[in-house]
Amino acid sequence: MIPGARLILLGRQGAGKGTQCVRLSRHFVVPHISTGDMLRAAVREGTDLGRMAKKIMDDGGLVGDEIMIGLVRERLSHHDARGRGYILDGFPRTVFQAQVLDELTAEQPIDLVLDLDVPRELVLARLSARRVCRDCGTNYVAVGYEKLPWICEVCDSDVMHRDDDTPEAIEHRLDLRRGRHAGGCVPAAGCRRRHHTSVKTSPGLPNFVAANTLDAVAATTLVEAGLG
Ligand code: ADP
Numbered sequence: 001m002i003p004g005a006r007l008i009l010l011g012r013q014g015a016g017k018g019t020q021c022v023r024l025s026r027h028f029v030v031p032h033i034s035t036g037d038m039l040r041a042a043v044r045e046g047t048d049l050g051r052m053a054k055k056i057m058d059d060g061g062l063v064g065d066e067i068m069i070g071l072v073r074e075r076l077s078h079h080d081a082r083g084r085g086y087i088l089d090g091f092p093r094t095v096f097q098a099q100v101l102d103e104l105t106a107e108q109p110i111d112l113v114l115d116l117d118v119p120r121e122l123v124l125a126r127l128s129a130r131r132v133c134r135d136c137g138t139n140y141v142a143v144g145y146e147k148l149p150w151i152c153e154v155c156d157s158d159v160m161h162r163d164d165d166t167p168e169a170i171e172h173r174l175d176l177r178r179g180r181h182a183g184g185c186v187p188a189a190g191c192r193r194r195h196h197t198s199v200k201t202s203p204g205l206p207n208f209v210a211a212n213t214l215d216a217v218a219a220t221t222l223v224e225a226g227l228g
Contacts, residue, residue, distance in 0.1 A: 004030050004084030005217060006108060008092075011116030013173050014123030014130065016209060018139050020116065021089045023210045024217075028087070031080050035090035037137050038071055039063060044134070060169030062176065065096045072097075073104055082108070093177075112220045114199055114213055120174060127170045134158045 042050035135157035150159035
């Protein structure tokens with residue numbers, strides 16, 4: 001049987017977290033839990049949460065900790081996540097979220113925190129060209145010659161430009177993230193976890209990045225088995 005895994009993927013917006021998470025979740029047969037996708041689903045469904053979150057997301061701000069923690073707590077309690085594990089994407093984003101996550105995972109600790117390391121200039125360019133499937137979240141890159149409406153190859157739904165992928169909202173999200181890094185969010189997320197690894201990524205080579213991330217997970221497993 002393929003062993004599961006409990007992983008957190010960190011990294012700047014546009015670092016390729018979504019793409020890598022899909023690959024990792026297929027590899028380990030675990031759910032990809034993306035807080036951004038959960039919020040976008042709530043916006044589409046027009047729930048109270050979605051209505052409240054939309055404005056914050058469009059401006060590139062952060063939805064409140066209590067709400068986000070409630071969402072993640074509930075999702076991690078599902079059978080699939082408890083049984084096999086998960087890839088967590090977009091959480092934690094604040095020191096408080098990181099501290100609560102430590103408590104939530106006390107019995108089943110995170111195996112590895114992977115930090116995708118991509119320069120700011122590169123992610124700015126990537127994000128302006130990013131297009132996303134409204135329903136399944138598959139990412140695409142716009143080159144300017146797309147036939148409209150753009151239909152997703154995976155699920156036949158519409159491929160859209162995210163409302164928060166404007167230059168202003170992107171800059172705001174990157175600045176917020178830089179502030180949190182300086183404020184210790186990422187170290188806090190990694191402190192009680194057994195491992196925290198930075199994976200250097202190269203532009204436009206998702207397979208190469210995927211191989212690196214899998215190597216990092218394999219190396220952790222070897223260390224844990226006393227073989228590394
Ligand atoms: P990106 O990484 O491109 O900013 P995400 O899809 O992870 O996009 O998140 C989109 C938006 O959802 C964020 O800008 C923020 O407004 C909100 N969001 C997602 N996760 C969190 C979180 N853990 N805490 C607060 N807000 C969040």
